[in-house]
Amino acid sequence: MPDLEAQIAYLRERMSAAARRADAEMQERRMRRPPPQGLSLAVPGREVGTPAGVHYESVSVMEGSRRHGNFEISRLAALPPDLLAGITEGEAPAAPPETWVFLDTETTGLAGGSGTCAFLIGLGRVTADGFEIRQFFMRDFCEEASQLHAVREALAEAQVLVTYNGKSFDIPLLETRYRMSRARPPFGSIPHLDLLFGARRIWRLRLDSCRLTELETQILGHERDDDIPGELIPKAYFDFVRTGRAGKMGPVFLHNALDIVSLACLTAVVASVFRDGGRAELRHAAEFVAMGRWLRQAGRLGEARELFREAVRRNLREDLLFRTLWDLAAIERKLHAPDAAVSIYADLASCPNAHRRDAMIELAKHYEHRERNLPMALAFTEEARALADDADLRRRRERLLARAGQNGAPRLEF
DNA sequence: GAACCACACGATAAGATTTT
DNA sequence: AAAATCTTATCGTGTGGTTC
Numbered sequence: 342m343p344d345l346e347a348q349i350a351y352l353r354e355r356m357s358a359a360a361r362r363a364d365a366e367m368q369e370r371r372m373r374r375p376p377p378q379g380l381s382l383a384v385p386g387r388e389v390g391t392p393a394g395v396h397y398e399s400v401s402v403m404e405g406s407r408r409h410g411n412f413e414i415s416r417l418a419a420l421p422p423d424l425l426a427g428i429t430e431g432e433a434p435a436a437p438p439e440t441w442v443f444l445d446t447e448t449t450g451l452a453g454g455s456g457t458c459a460f461l462i463g464l465g466r467v468t469a470d471g472f473e474i475r476q477f478f479m480r481d482f483c484e485e486a487s488q489l490h491a492v493r494e495a496l497a498e499a500q501v502l503v504t505y506n507g508k509s510f511d512i513p514l515l516e517t518r519y520r521m522s523r524a525r526p527p528f529g530s531i532p533h534l535d536l537l538f539g540a541r542r543i544w545r546l547r548l549d550s551c552r553l554t555e556l557e558t559q560i561l562g563h564e565r566d567d568d569i570p571g572e573l574i575p576k577a578y579f580d581f582v583r584t585g586r587a588g589k590m591g592p593v594f595l596h597n598a599l600d601i602v603s604l605a606c607l608t609a610v611v612a613s614v615f616r617d618g619g620r621a622e623l624r625h626a627a628e629f630v631a632m633g634r635w636l637r638q639a640g641r642l643g644e645a646r647e648l649f650r651e652a653v654r655r656n657l658r659e660d661l662l663f664r665t666l667w668d669l670a671a672i673e674r675k676l677h678a679p680d681a682a683v684s685i686y687a688d689l690a691s692c693p694n695a696h697r698r699d700a701m702i703e704l705a706k707h708y709e710h711r712e713r714n715l716p717m718a719l720a721f722t723e724e725a726r727a728l729a730d731d732a733d734l735r736r737r738r739e740r741l742l743a744r745a746g747q748n749g750a751p752r753l754e755f
Numbered sequence: 756g757a758a759c760c761a762c763a764c765g766a767t768a769a770g771a772t773t774t775t
Numbered sequence: 776a777a778a779a780t781c782t783t784a785t786c787g788t789g790t791g792g793t794t795c
Contacts (some may be wrong), residue, residue: 349763451775453777459775509779510774537773538781545772545782571775638782675763706761710793740759744794 367484377480380587384594386476391494391517393522394487397693401598405471410563412606417467424612425501428539429532436500438467443503443608444557445600446511447593449575455517460578462492462515463592465601472605474598474680478590481582486522489515493527501532502606505553505600508535536604539611542635543619546661547627557603560610569596618644626655637672646672663694670703683707690721701725705737715745 363685381387386399405415423435440641443465450457462477479488492515504511512528519526541551550558557563569577569592577589596603614622618641621630641727649669657665670685686707701721708718719741726734 446775448775451776457775504774505770506774506779509777513778514774535780538779541772541781550772574775634782710761 345736350498359452372689373545374480376587377587380480383587383591384476384478386478387454389491391490393488393490396484396488397480398476398491399476399594401474401476402468403472403474406517407471408686409602409606410557410561411611412561414472414602414606416609417605418469420467420609420612424616425503425532425534425608428612428615429501429534430527434500439469439497440500441497441608442466442496443601443604444499444511445513445597445604447578447597448514449578453514455521457514458482459511460516461600462488462493463597464495465605467605470600473755474601476594478594485518487526489519489522489524493519493524494521496527497729499531501534502528503534503536503604504541506535506537507651508533508537521596532708533596534608536608536611539615540607543611543614543623543628543631546631547625553600553603553607556607557599561603561606563599563603565599567592568599568611569593571596597713619648623648626652626657627656627661627676629659630657633665634668637668642672642676646676663689667696669700670700690724697724697730702734703735705741709741715741719745741751 362390378535380397384397384399385401386397388395389398403409403414405413405418407414410570417438420438422437424438425441426435442671445463445465446459446464447461448457448459457517458479460479464475464477466473466475471705477488477492477495479485508536512533517526528683538549540556542550544556544560546553554565554568557565569589569646574596577593581587581590599605610622619629623629623632629648629652633652636642636648637645646669649665649672652665653669666689670682670689673679673685683704686700686703689696690704705718705721705725708714708721721740722734722738722741
């Protein structure tokens with residue numbers, strides 16, 4: 342294959358030609374770009390240069406005395422260093438809040454793959470006297486390399502990275518952006534907490550949706566005015582790049598900043614709930630149920646029982662109440678409190694609800710095997726059959742009748 | 756010893772949800 | 776529209792105990 346070297350040389354030449362063409366295109370773009378009009382008026386900030394070019398950065402600070410909804414910003418700096426230690430992916434060391442970085446991006450779309458890029462990357466940081474947001478913006482696609490470079494530098498000291506759905510959206514997207522500009526993604530070694538899943542565990546049953554903006558209003562009590570909806574953001578950016586008019590970028594930066602502040606405040610809330618198993622932080626009955634289910638699933642049955650009982654004590658909406666009583670009974674049994682379970686089954690069997698029939702069956706088992714009271718077992722079996730008969734129940738009835746007959750007990754007919 | 760019952764545990768699959 | 780979880784339900788399978 343004498344041509345191999347020639348082929349390699351040919352490919353090399355083609356590749357570098359392509360790279361030259363891409364660079365030239367970038368250069369030309371830079372020249373052709375309409376000068377951004379009023380960007381620094383719409384978004385206070387400045388042009389920043391890096392070894393990879395230039396981009397635009399904006400820094401804003403929230404004083405510790407400010408509130409975000411009902412959340413005091415100064416609480417952030419007071420959070421314990423080990424707050425996130427147990428709940429990140431990739432063992433986070435105990436690290437003070439000042440070393441956590443909250444990340445959120447605004448992108449040119451929702452589609453994954455390589456066609457989407459993050460034109461705005463916002464990083465939030467807890468400071469001694471408040472909360473600081475740094476936003477890295479590409480005024481045009483030719484500024485991406487510089488923007489990514491600056492973000493890498495800003496992440497250098499981060500001990501924990503916090504996002505909302507970042508595990509499946511922001512981080513993979515940024516990773517491909519770094520690779521596209523022939524750079525290594527800076528996330529590899531940073532322990533990552535995706536708050537979405539913890540938030541869902543807590544509020545799934547209380548709220549219809551666990552989107553970040555929903556938690557912001559429902560949990561933090563913050564109302565946004567003039568917020569730009571997420572789905573309009575890609576178009577706003579394309580318009581800016583095409584026309585250079587910065588009018589719509591102000592709301593986009595604000596949207597990004599608010600997402601980051603909310604993310605930070607919610608991190609404090611979610612992590613605190615998990616820290617004490619939910620007892621001190623929770624208020625709503627549905628939250629107790631959700632946390633109880635999680636504790637049960639994690640094998641912490643004693644705590645799960647405690648939260649289920651608390652949920653039932655509070656005003657639990659009906660669709661959750663009966664299901665929770667049913668689950669609570671199962672836990673009582675596992676924790677060797679069969680009497681508590683039976684009393685719950687009796688309640689469930691005495692009023693119309695989704696578990697009424699199953700509760701009757703549990704009572705039938707109880708009376709057959711524990712109390713050895715065959716007439717009672719038979720009675721509950723028949724009650725259950727009256728609600729809905731099936732082969733299992735008929736077999737149960739036959740067995741009970743046979744045993745009752747064999748024992749010489751008075752034969753019962755139904 | 757055979758048949759049955761109740762229960763615990765683990766694997767697995769399906770479905771739902773979030774991000775711009 | 777793409778990808779990554781998390782929940783929940785649903786199966787087997789093994790165990791221990793009881794009844795005939």
